[in-house]
Amino acid sequence: MTEYALILISTIWVNNFLLVKFLGLCPFMGVSRKLETAIGMGMATTFVLTLSAISSSLVNDWILLPLGLEYLRTIMFILVIAVVVQFTEMVVHKTSPLLYNLLGIFLPLITTNCAVLGVALLNVQEKHTFLESAFYGFGAAIGFSLVLVLFAGMRERIRVADVPAIFQGNSIALITAGIMSLAFLGFAGLVK
Amino acid sequence: MSVLIAVITLSSIAGLFGLVLGYSAIRFRVQGDPVADKIDAILPQTQCGQCSFAGCRPYAEAIAKGEADINRCPPGGTATMLALADLLGVEPKPLAEEHTGEPIKTVVYIDEQTCIGCTLCIQACPVDAILGAAKQMHTVIESECTGCNLCIPPCPVDCIHIMPVKVQPETWRWPLPEHPPGTAPRVSAL
Amino acid sequence: MTQLSSFHGGLHLAGHKTLSTSQPIATLPIPARLVIPLNQHIGAAGELLVAVGDHVLKGQALTKPVGYVSASVHATSSGTISDIGEYPLPHPSGLSARCVVIDTDGKDEWLPHQGEPSYRLLHAAEIRNRVRHAGVVGLGGATFPTSVKMNPAGQIIDTLIINGAECEPYITCDDMLMRERAKEVILGADILLHALGTAHCIIAIEDNKPDAIAALRAALKAAADDTQLGDIAVIAVPTLYPTGGEKQLIKVLTGKEVPSHGLPAEIGLVMQNVATAAAVYRAICCGEPLISRVVTVTGEAVAHPQNLEVRIGTPISQLIEHCGGYLPANPLPLSARADGSPSPQKGAGRPVSQGDTLIMANRLIMGGPMMGFALQSDELPVTKGCNCLLIQNVPAASAAMPCIRCGECVTVCPASLLPQQLYWHASSKNFDQVQDYHLFDCIECGCCSQVCPSHIPLVQYFRFAKTEIWHQETEKRKADHARVRHDFRSERLEREKREREEALRKKKELLAQKAAAETTSGEDDPKKAAIAAAMERVKAKKEQSESAADSAPGKNA
Numbered sequence: 001m002t003e004y005a006l007i008l009i010s011t012i013w014v015n016n017f018l019l020v021k022f023l024g025l026c027p028f029m030g031v032s033r034k035l036e037t038a039i040g041m042g043m044a045t046t047f048v049l050t051l052s053a054i055s056s057s058l059v060n061d062w063i064l065l066p067l068g069l070e071y072l073r074t075i076m077f078i079l080v081i082a083v084v085v086q087f088t089e090m091v092v093h094k095t096s097p098l099l100y101n102l103l104g105i106f107l108p109l110i111t112t113n114c115a116v117l118g119v120a121l122l123n124v125q126e127k128h129t130f131l132e133s134a135f136y137g138f139g140a141a142i143g144f145s146l147v148l149v150l151f152a153g154m155r156e157r158i159r160v161a162d163v164p165a166i167f168q169g170n171s172i173a174l175i176t177a178g179i180m181s182l183a184f185l186g187f188a189g190l191v192k
Numbered sequence: 193m194s195v196l197i198a199v200i201t202l203s204s205i206a207g208l209f210g211l212v213l214g215y216s217a218i219r220f221r222v223q224g225d226p227v228a229d230k231i232d233a234i235l236p237q238t239q240c241g242q243c244s245f246a247g248c249r250p251y252a253e254a255i256a257k258g259e260a261d262i263n264r265c266p267p268g269g270t271a272t273m274l275a276l277a278d279l280l281g282v283e284p285k286p287l288a289e290e291h292t293g294e295p296i297k298t299v300v301y302i303d304e305q306t307c308i309g310c311t312l313c314i315q316a317c318p319v320d321a322i323l324g325a326a327k328q329m330h331t332v333i334e335s336e337c338t339g340c341n342l343c344i345p346p347c348p349v350d351c352i353h354i355m356p357v358k359v360q361p362e363t364w365r366w367p368l369p370e371h372p373p374g375t376a377p378r379v380s381a382l
Numbered sequence: 383m384t385q386l387s388s389f390h391g392g393l394h395l396a397g398h399k400t401l402s403t404s405q406p407i408a409t410l411p412i413p414a415r416l417v418i419p420l421n422q423h424i425g426a427a428g429e430l431l432v433a434v435g436d437h438v439l440k441g442q443a444l445t446k447p448v449g450y451v452s453a454s455v456h457a458t459s460s461g462t463i464s465d466i467g468e469y470p471l472p473h474p475s476g477l478s479a480r481c482v483v484i485d486t487d488g489k490d491e492w493l494p495h496q497g498e499p500s501y502r503l504l505h506a507a508e509i510r511n512r513v514r515h516a517g518v519v520g521l522g523g524a525t526f527p528t529s530v531k532m533n534p535a536g537q538i539i540d541t542l543i544i545n546g547a548e549c550e551p552y553i554t555c556d557d558m559l560m561r562e563r564a565k566e567v568i569l570g571a572d573i574l575l576h577a578l579g580t581a582h583c584i585i586a587i588e589d590n591k592p593d594a595i596a597a598l599r600a601a602l603k604a605a606a607d608d609t610q611l612g613d614i615a616v617i618a619v620p621t622l623y624p625t626g627g628e629k630q631l632i633k634v635l636t637g638k639e640v641p642s643h644g645l646p647a648e649i650g651l652v653m654q655n656v657a658t659a660a661a662v663y664r665a666i667c668c669g670e671p672l673i674s675r676v677v678t679v680t681g682e683a684v685a686h687p688q689n690l691e692v693r694i695g696t697p698i699s700q701l702i703e704h705c706g707g708y709l710p711a712n713p714l715p716l717s718a719r720a721d722g723s724p725s726p727q728k729g730a731g732r733p734v735s736q737g738d739t740l741i742m743a744n745r746l747i748m749g750g751p752m753m754g755f756a757l758q759s760d761e762l763p764v765t766k767g768c769n770c771l772l773i774q775n776v777p778a779a780s781a782a783m784p785c786i787r788c789g790e791c792v793t794v795c796p797a798s799l800l801p802q803q804l805y806w807h808a809s810s811k812n813f814d815q816v817q818d819y820h821l822f823d824c825i826e827c828g829c830c831s832q833v834c835p836s837h838i839p840l841v842q843y844f845r846f847a848k849t850e851i852w853h854q855e856t857e858k859r860k861a862d863h864a865r866v867r868h869d870f871r872s873e874r875l876e877r878e879k880r881e882r883e884e885a886l887r888k889k890k891e892l893l894a895q896k897a898a899a900e901t902t903s904g905e906d907d908p909k910k911a912a913i914a915a916a917m918e919r920v921k922a923k924k925e926q927s928e929s930a931a932d933s934a935p936g937k938n939a
Binding site for chain 2: 421471473474475477479782809811839842843845846848849850852853856857860861862863864865867868870871872
């Protein structure tokens, strides 16, 4: 049990995909302008990441390994991820059309979100069991959402703040992200 | 042999996924376009047609489908454009030069001495704000007028005139105080 | 009830009250000309009852209330109506609105009137109606029609609070009124108690007005000896700005908080100003409508600060003249004036015509130093809401500096808001967030602006945001209305088109049936056939003219 808790802590804080591993920076900058959008994106990504981590682990353990098709891993994972993303897109479109509109291009782009493929491949690399994979994917997604929401909140504040002209816009956003990353690197101290 | 296994595996899995997606496409089919409603709620409903659509609703539907830009509503002005940009999460687009700044609200009035009672303006009015009958003098119900000016071109005797809506002490707005140096607001900075 | 509570924040301000309390309330002579705005209260303006050229008597109604939230306006002296038109109002916008101008005849002749001193015989609804037609509105400055607040409307009111806190510096009109007309206040409070069906009444006065407290206590004792009074108590509350705010005073007296966006009636309380109570007394017991009020003329830049009983509609310049005028050492700003004369614009309330620019007199403030606003001229009429005219000689406000987030404004805010957050969002026009931070709980007391080390005019930002949000809401309502009308019209046009097509189709069918019937059975009798043919022709003709009428658009619309 502690193992799973450790996986969660590790993926959320210590090895945060966004701020420590620097995976999935594209939606991180793209959909963090508004808190609501960020929350929506966080939820969509959580759903996709968890589901794709589970299904790619299944595909890997039950199809690729028995048939000796490890070399098809990348293409198979992309296929799995694409299907999960498509499915999520339909669900979001149905349940929250406005969120669908707000997420816009970033929703299908979860497919090419390196964090998603990263989780799937890392699961294989680390030889995670099925449950471990699920926790790993879920933790990564929670970490991703957490940072995305925090960052969006900060960006909303920065928007009305008195920022020197030269730093306005994306510059200050990247600086903020950098400082956040520094802060998260501090969690590395948790592990001796 | 191994190539064959790979091809079969890949295609069968792809086929399976295709079936799943096909089913969910039917299961999660979206009826109507709720986004158009949200857009329509932002538009000023003057029904003036300056966006080149037949009214606010058609324009809203066009925006929702991505067929029209968000900067084609002069009566709504920059505020409406920004609200649309915010709603749809797209980049704000400036309005045409002559429509920037806050739009001045206007209504029309009929010069009742000149009116010949032709009913052409009544047919043009998108919100039934003109009262009158054939060969009877017409008049504009000011509280209903949206200031679309659609009644002006049909008038054969040019008796319809535009006037700005008068600011009353009750409808007066406090101005935004002058900003301290270096703290001007940045509405669309990011 | 003796256990007092306190509200968050607040400021101890220098009172400057003694400036204007040394003299009794003086009555201003009848001005030659009265400009009486038709809408002096919150709510709908009344319906005009007089015309240009009419001779009116003092106390004669100029308007009758229209709608529930409305009140009358009365002639404040006898004379002839010389004009009904747009005149500038004492309003921060400097805009004009409809006013009745009375050229007074100096006789000050009253309209015959009669009060009902034994008000307990009157039904509550009758009292409300009389108050409404007497034009009594909240005289604390909000000018909300009193009759509306006197209607409990199903809610049980357990306590009436008479607000004599008068917490804002410089203002002393309520103080003087309580000292000189304590009996009117007490009886007015008793009338309000009777009308509300309420048992208890608290008259709350800040403890920096010992004379007023003593006067009211004495009057209460005397009145209680005379007549049967309700349970009225005079309570001294600690001096702290803004104790006189409705929600703040309620918190101090009862410890209860009025819900956000709610009214005191929801927690069983009603609050009226002391001057309103006195006006209610006059309306009921003397039958006199609200035609005058006590105005404090004060400040360092006026010769003889004092309180004046002023007819509504008197030009402000006359009040200042009566108080000895502006002090010569402190002339009103000359820069804005073309001729450089030391007194502000003269010319007795001309209608504002185009090109007639009002001259700024930015040290003449209506209201107090905290919540008042600068008047742009002194040729403006006194209205029901005008409690104080402050003529100050303050140095120009220092330029605002960036916010340093010191949090001083949060410490003093009596509504427990976060003014600096409100400021950020108001200045960047984030109207949704500004409401998330409860902008509409702001009472605009000015504490935050007062303590701001960066001199940011915070309240101005909040006023801006409030009026802007109201404007957006109005626009939204208008747009929704227009949408409904447009949809209805589209549907109607569609329906008419459908109906026309339907009618046309039916006729065609009928014709076809007829024709079919003829071919089968019409041949055996030549006579019958001839009649049928004739009928056919008539029908066809009719058809033709009808379809012509149909195709002419709009005729049937």
